[in-house]
Amino acid sequence: MAISVDTPETSRDLCRKAGYTYTFLSDPKAEVIRRYDLLHQGAGVNGQDIARPAEFLLDSSGVVRWVNLTEDYRVRARPEQIIEAAKALK
Amino acid sequence: MNKRLWNWHLWAGFLLCLVGFASFPFFARFPVTRDVPWVNFLLFAIGGAAFFVSFKRAFGQSQQYRGKIAGPILGTLSVLAVGFFCYIVFYMTRQLPVSAGAPHVGQKAPEFVLPDTTNQPVSLASLLSTPLVGTQMPPKGVVLVFYRGYW
Numbered sequence: 001m002a003i004s005v006d007t008p009e010t011s012r013d014l015c016r017k018a019g020y021t022y023t024f025l026s027d028p029k030a031e032v033i034r035r036y037d038l039l040h041q042g043a044g045v046n047g048q049d050i051a052r053p054a055e056f057l058l059d060s061s062g063v064v065r066w067v068n069l070t071e072d073y074r075v076r077a078r079p080e081q082i083i084e085a086a087k088a089l090k
Numbered sequence: 091m092n093k094r095l096w097n098w099h100l101w102a103g104f105l106l107c108l109v110g111f112a113s114f115p116f117f118a119r120f121p122v123t124r125d126v127p128w129v130n131f132l133l134f135a136i137g138g139a140a141f142f143v144s145f146k147r148a149f150g151q152s153q154q155y156r157g158k159i160a161g162p163i164l165g166t167l168s169v170l171a172v173g174f175f176c177y178i179v180f181y182m183t184r185q186l187p188v189s190a191g192a193p194h195v196g197q198k199a200p201e202f203v204l205p206d207t208t209n210q211p212v213s214l215a216s217l218l219s220t221p222l223v224g225t226q227m228p229p230k231g232v233v234l235v236f237y238r239g240y241w
Contacts, residue, residue: 001217001232002235002236002237003204003236004238006240008208008209010240025206025212026207032200032202032204033236035200036199036236037187037191038236039187040186044238053236053238054189055234056233057233060228060231061198062201062215062218063197063198063199064196064197064198064199065231066195067192067194069189071184072186073238074125074183086230089231
């Protein structure tokens with residue numbers, strides 16, 4: 001599932017255009033983003049606070065099993081990396 | 091004056107640097123050309139080689155070739171374009187918070203409830219416990235992807 005500061009409407013448009021079928025959640029006030037210490041202050045186009053890119057793999061009990069905190073927002077985790085990490089889940 | 095040949099390498103070099111710069115939004119759509127923007131650097135390198143030839147002709151064979159004035163102008167513009175490109179990919183996109191407090195491997199991910207695209211509240215606990223479509227079992231795990239968004 002994916003989280004951003006986008007509104008549900010923006011995410012709905014994105015899912016429709018890109019064909020994404022997984023869950024997209026909206027955190028417009030960046031409350032959860034802040035709780036995860038992933039806030040990138042003033043990085044939005046109009047200086048809004050947004051999320052820095054980050055990917056987590058949780059096991060069925062909600063424990064983090066794999067994490068990727070990129071140092072360059074152009075470079076994100078590739079699907080193959082996450083699938084490889086997910087193979088270790090029981 | 092008018093007999094001197096057109097120094098086309100100069101314009102080819104300039105065009106390659108310009109295309110190398112302007113094509114980044116396109117190549118950024120594919121991870122193989124985004125993570126390391128090698129196509130853009132290849133275009134810059136070929137452009138640089140063309141500039142090298144054109145400068146040799148403009149200044150070494152100035153009786154034969156044109157480009158003594160256009161050369162430095164187009165060269166400067168190209169250096170600025172390549173410099174700005176390097177600033178973006180080597181500096182700007184790396185200005186990210188450290189996020190030392192983000193959940194580590196082995197830690198439990200903090201619970202949350204947020205609205206989905208239909209404005210229905212969804213909790214992390216529900217994502218972990220709701221069986222996937224077509225199965226009876228809850229998922230083996232969940233991938234959380236935080237992204238910058240489109241605002």
